[in-house]
Amino acid sequence: MRTTISMLCCTLAAAVPAVPAAAENLILDEIVVRGQRESPREESLTIREVRESPARDMGEALRQVEGLSYVRKGAIANDVVIRGLQSDNINVLIDGVRLYGACPNRMDSPAFHFDFAEVEQIRIVKGPYDVENAGSLGGLVDAVGKKPKKGFGSDLSFTYGSYDSVNASGTASYGTDHIDGLLGYAYKYSKPPESGDGKRITEIYPATSNNRYRLGSIDSTAYEINTGWARFGINPTDNSRTEFSYSYQDADHVLYPYLLMDADYDRTHRFNWSYRIEKLSPLVSEVKLQAYWNRVKHLMDDRYRETSNPDNAVLMYRTFLMRNYFMSTLAETETWGAKLNSSLAVGPGTLKAGIDYYNRGWDATNTMLMRSGTDWIYGDSPMIPDVTIHNTGMFLEYTLPLAERLKLTAAARGDLTRAEADRLAAGRIATLYQPYYPGRALSADTDFGEASGNLQLTWTPITGLELFAGFGRGIRTPDPQELYTGLQRMGSNWVGNPLLEPTVNNQGDVGVKYATDSYYVNASFFYGYLHNYINVTDLPDPDGAGPLLRARSYRNVNATLWGGEFGSQFSLPANFFLKASLSYTRGNNESDDRPLSEIPPLRGTMALRYDVDSWFLEVAENFADRQDRVDVALQEQETAGWFTTDLKGGVTYGGLSVYAGVNNLFDKYYFSHLSYQRDPFSTGAKVPENGRNYYLTLAYRF
Numbered sequence: 001m002r003t004t005i006s007m008l009c010c011t012l013a014a015a016v017p018a019v020p021a022a023a024e025n026l027i028l029d030e031i032v033v034r035g036q037r038e039s040p041r042e043e044s045l046t047i048r049e050v051r052e053s054p055a056r057d058m059g060e061a062l063r064q065v066e067g068l069s070y071v072r073k074g075a076i077a078n079d080v081v082i083r084g085l086q087s088d089n090i091n092v093l094i095d096g097v098r099l100y101g102a103c104p105n106r107m108d109s110p111a112f113h114f115d116f117a118e119v120e121q122i123r124i125v126k127g128p129y130d131v132e133n134a135g136s137l138g139g140l141v142d143a144v145g146k147k148p149k150k151g152f153g154s155d156l157s158f159t160y161g162s163y164d165s166v167n168a169s170g171t172a173s174y175g176t177d178h179i180d181g182l183l184g185y186a187y188k189y190s191k192p193p194e195s196g197d198g199k200r201i202t203e204i205y206p207a208t209s210n211n212r213y214r215l216g217s218i219d220s221t222a223y224e225i226n227t228g229w230a231r232f233g234i235n236p237t238d239n240s241r242t243e244f245s246y247s248y249q250d251a252d253h254v255l256y257p258y259l260l261m262d263a264d265y266d267r268t269h270r271f272n273w274s275y276r277i278e279k280l281s282p283l284v285s286e287v288k289l290q291a292y293w294n295r296v297k298h299l300m301d302d303r304y305r306e307t308s309n310p311d312n313a314v315l316m317y318r319t320f321l322m323r324n325y326f327m328s329t330l331a332e333t334e335t336w337g338a339k340l341n342s343s344l345a346v347g348p349g350t351l352k353a354g355i356d357y358y359n360r361g362w363d364a365t366n367t368m369l370m371r372s373g374t375d376w377i378y379g380d381s382p383m384i385p386d387v388t389i390h391n392t393g394m395f396l397e398y399t400l401p402l403a404e405r406l407k408l409t410a411a412a413r414g415d416l417t418r419a420e421a422d423r424l425a426a427g428r429i430a431t432l433y434q435p436y437y438p439g440r441a442l443s444a445d446t447d448f449g450e451a452s453g454n455l456q457l458t459w460t461p462i463t464g465l466e467l468f469a470g471f472g473r474g475i476r477t478p479d480p481q482e483l484y485t486g487l488q489r490m491g492s493n494w495v496g497n498p499l500l501e502p503t504v505n506n507q508g509d510v511g512v513k514y515a516t517d518s519y520y521v522n523a524s525f526f527y528g529y530l531h532n533y534i535n536v537t538d539l540p541d542p543d544g545a546g547p548l549l550r551a552r553s554y555r556n557v558n559a560t561l562w563g564g565e566f567g568s569q570f571s572l573p574a575n576f577f578l579k580a581s582l583s584y585t586r587g588n589n590e591s592d593d594r595p596l597s598e599i600p601p602l603r604g605t606m607a608l609r610y611d612v613d614s615w616f617l618e619v620a621e622n623f624a625d626r627q628d629r630v631d632v633a634l635q636e637q638e639t640a641g642w643f644t645t646d647l648k649g650g651v652t653y654g655g656l657s658v659y660a661g662v663n664n665l666f667d668k669y670y671f672s673h674l675s676y677q678r679d680p681f682s683t684g685a686k687v688p689e690n691g692r693n694y695y696l697t698l699a700y701r702f
Contacts, residue, residue: 052618052648052659054161054695056188058111058122058143066565066581067126069600071106071674072687073258075163075193075201075222079109081674082126083526084561084585084599085138088479089503093133093142094118095245096290096339097272098358102298102331104384104481105259111141113249113268113296115186115227117157117169120146127526128474128505129454131395131413132341132354135476137505145231145245148173148180154702161695163222165190181232188225192218192255195688196669201257204685210306210314211260211685217304223254240277246270258687260307261300261327270294285350286343293336301328317369320376327489329383331364349400360389362480363423366487383487385423385444387480392416405460412453417477420445421484432486433495435542436551442498446483450475450502466513474505482534482554493551495539501556504531518571525564532556535589536597536634557591561599575612581605589631597636601627601673615651622646627673637686642670659697667692 055061059070059078071079071086082090092110093099101108121144130136152174159167169186192200200219205212229247236242247270254263276288302308303324310321317326337358344351364384369376397411424444433442454472461467478500487494511524537555542548563585570578582604587596607620623643630636648661671686 052650052661052697054159054165054167054661054663054693054697055116056165056167056190058116058119058141059109061116062122062124062141064605065124066567066583067563067585068124069583069603069672069674071598072672072689073107074254074256074687075190076188076225077107077109077112077223077254077256079106080111080141081600082124082139082141083563084587084596086598088135088476089138091130091133091136091140091142093140094270095145095272095274096133096142097270097292097294098133098335098337098360099270099294100296100333100335100360100362102266102296102333102362102364103263103300104329104331104364104485105256105261105300107254107256107259107263107300108251108266108296108298111143112251113266113270113294114143114145114247115169115184115188115225115229115249117171117184117186118145118227118229118247119143127470127507127509127528128452128472129411129456129470129509131397131411131452131454132352132356134356134358134391134393134413134415134417134450137474137476137503145229146171146173146182146184147243148175148182148231148233150175150177150180152702155700157697157699159695159697162690162693163191163193165695175233178235179233182230184227184229186225186227188223190222192220192222193690193693196664196667196691197688198691201687202255204257204687209685210312212306213255213257213304214306214309217255220255220304221253223251225249225251225254237277239279240275242275243273245272255304256300257685260305261302261329262304264299264301264303265297267297268294283344283346284342285345286341288339288341290339290341291337293334295334296332298331299328300331301325317371317376320369323378325367327366327368329364329366331362331384333363334361335359346398347400349398352397353395355392355394357392358389360391360480362387362389368489370490381487382423382428383485384480385421385428385484385486387419387421387424387484389477389480390418390420391477407458409456409458410453411455413451415448415450415452415475415477417448417450418445419448419477419480419483421480424484424486428486432488432493432548433498435546435548436495436539436553437497437499438542440499444484444498446498448477448502450477464515468509468511468513470509472505472507472509474507475502477502478534478554488549491549493549495551495553497554500534500554501532503533503556505529506531507561519569521566521568523564523566525562527562528560530559530561533559533589533596535559538633557589559587559589559591559596561585561587561596575610577609577611579605579607579609586629592633594633595629595631597631597634598674599627599629601625601639601641614653615649617649618647620646620648624672635684639671639673639686642668644668644670655701657697657699657701659699660695662692662694664690664692 062068069081094114099110123142125140130140154172156170166189171184173182192202202213202218227249231245233243249268251266272292274290278286306312307326310318339356341354363386366381366383370379393415395413399409421444452475456470458468483496485496507528509526513522535557539551541550566582584602587599589596602625605622609618626641627639645665646663650659
């Protein structure tokens with residue numbers, strides 16, 4: 001159901017008081033907001049919780065939310081997972097803007113391309129209950145950027161931690177009744193983290209592996225990222241506003257031990273414009289027009305690995321390494337689109353309606369040293385053959401109060417989607433793709449038509465108690481990689497499946513929330529049947545002694561996902577506060593009668609906090625159960641369960657806040673289950689979580 005992760009900057013503006021204040025009142029305010037002011041489909045991750053944590057990206061920060069987890073590929077750029085669904089099975093947006101990474105291996109997931117310092121609020125929808133955006137099959141994450149306030153405002157933040165990690169940011173803004181602007185800059189840097197066994201994540205490979213890092217790269221930079229952004233707003237009238245925003249991100253030397261290559265650079269441009277007018281008439285409550293454009297350019301190669309070392313005696317091609325890499329991929333994605341949304345007062349309820357269009361272009365060229373007779377030569381391959389996705393959609397959502405304490409929401413959406421692979425020639429289809437799908441006509445373009453919708457019912461039988469139920473049908477089309485990727489390499493090939501059908505998620509949700517001024521409890525359960533779920537599959541060698549090899553591809557299967565979440569927060573005597581959460585998801589591949597791959601295990605957190613006046617101390621216990629439900633056909637590995645302990649404390653005086661903490665206090669060596677990567681560029685090595693690590697944050701708000 002719908003979840004809003006809100007920084008609550010307005011409601012909780014007292015988070016950084018002008019003078020020392022009773023901090024426990026802030027925690028009580030959070031309990032009231034989470035328990036009483038939010039709907040039963042909402043949760044909150046406050047700005048306080050983000051500032052107190054050492055989270056380096058959105059994936060790490062959102063793991064605090066029940067039902068959310070992440071895929072770890074390295075020291076940063078963690079991929080968000082909602083109830084076991086990731087990648088294009090969920091939408092990750094910034095200010096409602098569709099944004100895609102360029103890497104075919106999702107090194108640069110969408111959330112990687114904006115900095116947390118840009119963000120004021122994060123909205124989450126769990127399940128197929130978002131109809132305003134195409135493809136929200138399993139959920140939505142929408143990060144809303146900070147907006148300027150009236151007068152002059154500024155905030156500075158600097159975090160230093162283990163592994164020489166730095167996370168620094170600053171913003172400055174000025175606003176009047178008619179015009180406002182904001183400028184921001186953020187810098188991130190780190191050396192490779194160490195796990196609980198005392199080894200860096202760049203030392204996870206055995207000495208015999210050619211995927212291991214070269215000696216000069218083991219203690220090199222793990223990432224260095226510069227991000228700058230600007231936002232400008234005009235209020236032409238009392239009931240209208242237009243905004244322009246631009247952001248540029250430059251990420252260099254980002255290591256991904258998970259994969260066969262590392263990122264040399266990522267260059268990201270984002271532009272967004274919107275115009276909103278309110279209270280046009282008694283019928284029209286709001287109209288919003290939005291247009292956006294973004295582009296990501298990504299270069300990755302293996303220059304830091306032994307596979308590119310000309311002095312590596314075991315490499316049969318070492319004398320042919322004329323470049324500083326054995327393999328490289330240059331990828332670029334460009335996305336642009338527009339939305340027109342409105343809110344209307346129709347009858348006793350509210351009708352939201354909208355139309356939208358987006359164009360997603362993705363092109364990737366892989367360069368690899370390949371055998372040619374007795375020689376080895378570099379060859380280029382259209383790995384993602386300049387694929388363009390055109391999508392046009394319309395939606396309606398009507399919320400009707402059936403009674404004083406009973407509310408019904410009904411929504412529907414329709415989409416038309418076309419995919420075109422402009423660099424996929426007929427000859428390449430015939431020689432690379434067709435042999436894996438004999439007797440089936442394959443094309444470099446395809447069309448889809450999709451219909452989705454949902455029903456949601458909320459009932460408040462007594463004050464403080466809310467019950468909700470919902471049923472949704474969500475659909476997402478195959479992405480460019482799943483349809484048309486094509487790569488010939490040593491050992492095995494990687495080919496898309498142009499015959500894929502859209503995935504349909506038919507899901508039901510039920511839940512309950514009970515809240516008072518001093519505590520709240522929230523529990524939910526979901527069950528989803530995924531028809532034509534797109535799963536990885538291995539294809540046999542189609543031509544025996546011919547030039548082709550076995551290949552990894554994609555196919556449609558039927559699957560089920562079910563589970564639940566529990567969240568709570570209590571105010572205890574003597575200025576103590578208790579917070580506890582629990583999440584569980586279980587997936588099954590019904591077509592093959594085996595577990596669905598990449599599903600997180602049972603996990604939970606319990607935190608006890610002492611918070612008085614302007615300082616606090618907190619201890620948190622985190623755990624995950626063993627995950628032994630794995631897809632052995634994809635060589636997925638079981639993951640052991642674990643417990644970790646985190647400590648943190650802080651003090652606030654005036655505009656200055658100081659936070660310090662240690663995560664994984666007892667230096668446990670452990671893995672998150674989703675550190676497994678199933679694409680063909682994975683190395684098979686699992687990346688462990690960080691060992692004991694310290695951090696200190698200084699923040700000042702003017």
